[in-house]
Amino acid sequence: MIKIEKLHKSYPIGKDSLHVLKGIDLHIKEGEFVSIMGSSGSGKSTLLNIVGLLDIHDEGDYYLNDQLIKDMNEKKSAILRNKFLGFVFQSFNLISYKTALENVALPLYYKGMSRKERLKVALEYLDKVGLKDWANHLPNELSGGQKQRVAIARALVTKPKVVLADEPTGALDSTTTDSVMDLLKDINDEGMTVFVITHEEEVAEQTKRIVRLKDGVIISDELTKASKAV
Amino acid sequence: MKFLFDSDTWQEIYGSIRKNKVRTVITIIGVLWGIFLLVVLLGAARGMENGFNKLFGNFATNSVFVWTQRTDTPFKGFQEGRRFRLTMNDIEVLKSEYSNEIKLLAPRNQTNNLLVHNFKSGDFRVSGDYPVLDQIQKKQLLYGRFLNDNDILSTAKVTVISEDMYIQLFDKGVNPIGEYLKINSINYKVIGVYKPSNTIDFDGDTAYIPFTTYRKVYNTANRVDWMMITANEGTNIEQMEKDILLTLKGLHKVHPEDKRAFGSVNLGKEIGKVTGFIIGMQFLTWFVGIATLIAGVFAIGNILLITVKERTKEIGIRRALGATPKSIRQQIILESVFLTTVAGMLGIIFGSLVLFLIDAAVSNNDDIPLINPTVNIPIIFIAFATLIVLGTMIGLIPAHMATIVKPIEALREE
Ligand SMILES: Nc1ncnc2c1ncn2[C@@H]1O[C@H](COP(=O)(O)OP(=O)(O)OP(=O)(O)O)[C@@H](O)[C@H]1O
Ligand SMILES: [Mg+2]
Numbered sequence: 001m002i003k004i005e006k007l008h009k010s011y012p013i014g015k016d017s018l019h020v021l022k023g024i025d026l027h028i029k030e031g032e033f034v035s036i037m038g039s040s041g042s043g044k045s046t047l048l049n050i051v052g053l054l055d056i057h058d059e060g061d062y063y064l065n066d067q068l069i070k071d072m073n074e075k076k077s078a079i080l081r082n083k084f085l086g087f088v089f090q091s092f093n094l095i096s097y098k099t100a101l102e103n104v105a106l107p108l109y110y111k112g113m114s115r116k117e118r119l120k121v122a123l124e125y126l127d128k129v130g131l132k133d134w135a136n137h138l139p140n141e142l143s144g145g146q147k148q149r150v151a152i153a154r155a156l157v158t159k160p161k162v163v164l165a166d167e168p169t170g171a172l173d174s175t176t177t178d179s180v181m182d183l184l185k186d187i188n189d190e191g192m193t194v195f196v197i198t199h200e201e202e203v204a205e206q207t208k209r210i211v212r213l214k215d216g217v218i219i220s221d222e223l224t225k226a227s228k229a230v
Numbered sequence: 231m232k233f234l235f236d237s238d239t240w241q242e243i244y245g246s247i248r249k250n251k252v253r254t255v256i257t258i259i260g261v262l263w264g265i266f267l268l269v270v271l272l273g274a275a276r277g278m279e280n281g282f283n284k285l286f287g288n289f290a291t292n293s294v295f296v297w298t299q300r301t302d303t304p305f306k307g308f309q310e311g312r313r314f315r316l317t318m319n320d321i322e323v324l325k326s327e328y329s330n331e332i333k334l335l336a337p338r339n340q341t342n343n344l345l346v347h348n349f350k351s352g353d354f355r356v357s358g359d360y361p362v363l364d365q366i367q368k369k370q371l372l373y374g375r376f377l378n379d380n381d382i383l384s385t386a387k388v389t390v391i392s393e394d395m396y397i398q399l400f401d402k403g404v405n406p407i408g409e410y411l412k413i414n415s416i417n418y419k420v421i422g423v424y425k426p427s428n429t430i431d432f433d434g435d436t437a438y439i440p441f442t443t444y445r446k447v448y449n450t451a452n453r454v455d456w457m458m459i460t461a462n463e464g465t466n467i468e469q470m471e472k473d474i475l476l477t478l479k480g481l482h483k484v485h486p487e488d489k490r491a492f493g494s495v496n497l498g499k500e501i502g503k504v505t506g507f508i509i510g511m512q513f514l515t516w517f518v519g520i521a522t523l524i525a526g527v528f529a530i531g532n533i534l535l536i537t538v539k540e541r542t543k544e545i546g547i548r549r550a551l552g553a554t555p556k557s558i559r560q561q562i563i564l565e566s567v568f569l570t571t572v573a574g575m576l577g578i579i580f581g582s583l584v585l586f587l588i589d590a591a592v593s594n595n596d597d598i599p600l601i602n603p604t605v606n607i608p609i610i611f612i613a614f615a616t617l618i619v620l621g622t623m624i625g626l627i628p629a630h631m632a633t634i635v636k637p638i639e640a641l642r643e644e
Binding site: 049052053054055056074075078079081082083087089093094095096097098102106107109110111115154158 | 237238241242245246248249543544547548549550551552553554555556557633636637638641
C-alpha cells in the first residue's frame with residue numbers, strides 16, 4: 001500500500017537547510033495498523049505529511065497504491081487524497097461553522113456526491129462513531145473526544161484505503177483515548193490500513209506494528225503483542 | 231459552468247458568507263455605496279439636464295435680445311454717457327439688411343400700470359407687442375386668443391392677460407373674454423388669458439396689448455424699448471449678433487468699440503453655458519461614480535485577501551479532504567462575484583429609490599430644475615457588468631494566494 005525507499009526531506013531555514021528525514025525505508029502493506037513513535041522533532045509529522053501528500057519529499061521514492069508519487073500537481077494529489085487517504089489530526093481540524101454532519105459530508109462534496117446522498121452517508125458514519133444524536137451540533141458544542149470521533153467519521157466517509165492520524169489522542173484524556181483507539185481498531189479490523197503517530201506507549205501497544213524514529217532515521221520496526229494475539 | 235447551477239456550490243458560499251459576517255457587510259457596503267452614488271449622481275445629472283431643457287423648452291433657443299443703455303465712448307461730437315433709444319426705423323433697417331439671417335423680429339415697448347376691473351385692481355406690466363411674439367415665446371392660452379394682425383392694423387384696445395391677473399381681477403367663474411378692464415384708466419377688451427410658462431420667461435404676468443395701440447396710448451412715437459430676434463436655421467447667431475450691433479451702432483452714431491451702448495443677450499450662448507455645465511457635471515458624475523466603484527471593488531478584493539488569510543487553515547483542511555485548487559478558486563471567485571452582484575443590485579435598488587423620492591419631492595416644485603431623474607438601463611447594465619468583471623478579477627488574487635501554498639503550510643496556520 002505504502003512503499004517508501006531512501007526518502008529524504010529537508011526544510012530550508014534561511015540560507016541553511018534542516019535535514020529532517022535522512023533516508024527512510026518503510027513498507028506498509030494493506031490492512032496494517034502501524035504506529036510511529038519518536039521524540040519530538042524526530043520527523044514523525046514530516047513523514048506522515050509526505051505520505052499524506054500534504055508535503056513533498058526531496059529524494060527517494062514513494063509509492064502509494066503502487067503509484068509512484070513524483071512531480072504531482074496539486075490537482076492530482078487532491079484527487080488522490082480524496083480517493084485513498086483519510087486524515088485525523090491532533091487538533092481535529094473541523095470547520096467551525098459547519099455542523100458535525102456537514103463536516104463529515106464535506107469530503108463527499110469534493111467527490112461529487114449529491115447533497116442528499118452524502119448527508120445520508122455522513123449520518124451513517126456519525127452513527128458508527130456513536131454521534132448520530134450530535135449530527136446538527138457545531139464543533140464548539142462538542143467535547144474533545146466527540147470532535148475527534150467526528151474527525152474520524154470524516155476521515156472514513158470516503159472509504160479511504162489508508163487512514164493517517166497525527167497524534168489523534170494527543171488532546172484527549174485516557175477514557176476518550178480508549179474510545180478513539182477502539183474506533184481505529186475497528187476500522188483496521190474492517191481491512192483499512194491505519195497509520196498513527198503517537199507519543200503514548202499504551203496507544204502504540206494497541207497497534208500491530210511500532211516504527212521508532214530518531215533524528216530522521218528508523219531505529220526499530222517491530223510487531224506488537226497485539227498483532228501476535230490475533 | 232456546471233458548478234454554477236449546483237446547489238452545493240451555493241450552499242458552500244452561503245456558509246462562508248454567513249460565517250464571515252463583518253467581511254460580508256463591509257464588502258456589500260463598499261460596492262453598494264459605489265453603485266448607489268453612480269445611480270444617484272447620473273440620475274440627478276439627467277434630471278438637471280431635463281430640467282434645463284424644459285426651462286428653455288418653449289423658448290426659441292436661437293434668440294438674441296437687444297436694448298439700449300448709455301454710451302461709454304465719446305463719438306462724433308457726442309459725450310460719453312449719452313442715452314438714446316431704439317426706433318422703428320432700426321427695426322426696418324435690420325429686417326431688410328438681415329433678411330437672410332433674421333427669422334422673426336419683435337420690437338417691444340413695456341411699462342407698469344394699474345389694472346382695474348370693477349372693484350379689483352393690481353399693478354402689472356403692460357407690453358405693446360406684435361403677434362410674432364407668440365412664435366418666439368409660445369403662449370399657452372387658457373381662454374380666447376393672442377393678438378393678431380387685425381388688432382395691430384386697427385389699433386384695437388384689446389388685451390391678453392395672464393392667469394394670475396385673471397384670478398386677481400375677476401370673480402371666480404366669470405368668463406373673462408369680452409369683459410373690459412381699465413389699464414391706466416383706458417378700457418381694453420380682454421381677448422385672451424394665458425398661462426405663463428414656468429420655464430424662462432422675461433415677461434411674467436404681463437398684459438399684452440397691440441404694439442400700435444401702445445404707441446398711440448403711451449405716445450411713444452417711433453421709440454422701441456427693446457427687441458427680440460430669432461435667427462434662421464443655419465445662421466451663425468453670434469456673428470449675427472455682432473453684425474446687428476454694429477449696424478445699430480452705425481445708425482445711432484455710437485463708437486463701433488462701445489461696449490456699453492447696447493445691451494444684448496444671446497440665449498443660445500447662455501444655454502450653451504448651461505449645457506456645458508451639465509456636461510461637466512455628467513463627466514464629474516462618471517468620474518466620481520467609477521472611482522467609487524473601483525474603490526469598492528478593491529475593498530472587496532482586499533477584504534477577500536484578508537479573509538483568505540484568515541481562512542488559510544480552513545482552506546488547508548478542505549484541501550486535505552480532497553478539494554482541488556480549482557474548486558477552491560471557484561469558490562472564492564464565486565463568493566466575490568456573488569457579493570458584488572448582490573451589493574450592486576442593492577445599490578441600484580437604493581439608488582433608484584432615492585431618485586424616485588427626489589422625483590416625488592421636486593416634481594411639484596417648479597423652482598428646482600430637476601425633472602424625471604432617470605438612469606439609462608444600458609448604462610446601469612454596463613456599470614454592473616464592469617463591476618462583476620472587476621469583482622472576478624479582484625477575486626482571482628486571493629483565490630490564487632489560497633492555492634499556491636502547500637496544503638501542509640495552510641494547515642499549520644493557526
Ligand atoms: N515547515 C517547516 N519549516 C522548517 N522546519 C520545520 C518545518 N516543519 C517541521 N520542521 C522541523 O523539522 C523537524 C521535524 O519536525 P516534525 O514536525 O516532523 O517533528 P515531529 O516528530 O512530528 O515532532 P512532534 O512530536 O513534536 O510533533 C523539527 O525540528 C521541526 O522544527
Ligand atoms: Mg508532529
